[in-house]
Amino acid sequence: MKPVTTDLCDAYEDRLAAGTLRVMAPVFRAFGKQDAFAGPAATLKVFEDNSLVRTVLETPGQGRVLVIDGGGSLRCALVGGNLGVLAQKNGWAGIVVNGCIRDTAELDACDLGIRALAAHPQKSQKRNIGQSEVALQMPGAVVRPGNWIYADADGVLVSDEQLEG
Template sequence: MSFATTDLCDDNPTLLEDGRLAVLPPVFRQFGKHVRFFGRVTTLKVHEDNALVRAVLETPGEGNVLVIDGGGSLRRALVGGQLGLLAQDNGWAGIVVDGCVRDTDEINACEIGVRALGAHPQKSGKKGTGERNLRVHITGVAVNPGDWIYADADGIVVAQQKLA
């Protein structure tokens, strides 16, 4: 599917007005080979611990996008090269991290799209704490499991329904 986030916004003013379509603030850096990606949302809420991230990325992605509410932490990375490869190999379309990534050269070699606030060399904890499949807030924007993420060079939009 070919799309542009600018066109999605222009073509859906009513959805933007009533909140069924929202734009994430332009604070994310682009990683991975795919600048443009979209898919149905799977959510995680974790804090400086990526054991659940690995557990989810080990499952079939079926073209979905994993949205990780990392609380905006800039103190540790939640996704690294191994998880990028896992996401690619298991059919995930992309990952949006409200937090950091690491091993950026490895992630940039993966056939997925990744957005994160930045890169950080320190790995995360592995306690397995966190929650999955719940409403999260990414840079202040509500994202629900089953929503749709569309990302390209102009930004990231979240829609409550699949957009043509």
């Protein structure tokens, strides 16, 4: 199913009001071949260090979306072309980054959806520092492991449970 975030917002106004469906702030740019994607969230909190991003993307994605809180840093990239290929190969549906990506042409060739704040040519540090499967404060919405992510050209939604669209 290709999510249509506007239809989901209209159909689930009660959940928006209750806070069980949340809309991320409209700050993300789209990359990757898939303009719309959905799946349960795997979460990662890092800052200017993408070593754990690789570790997670090396595992079977099983249609999940990796949500990375990079602290909003605009000083380096957390995901590049090699990691995009790895995510595609391992069955990840998408990646949402509160931070930057690089190798945009390579990522745009990957069959997955990617949302990030911006592109940046510099790679990150490799210190193996970060936390996985923790609640994240992303722009405009909290994301917990297992929440459902729905993304398309109109925005990114976070739901406490899977929605019928």
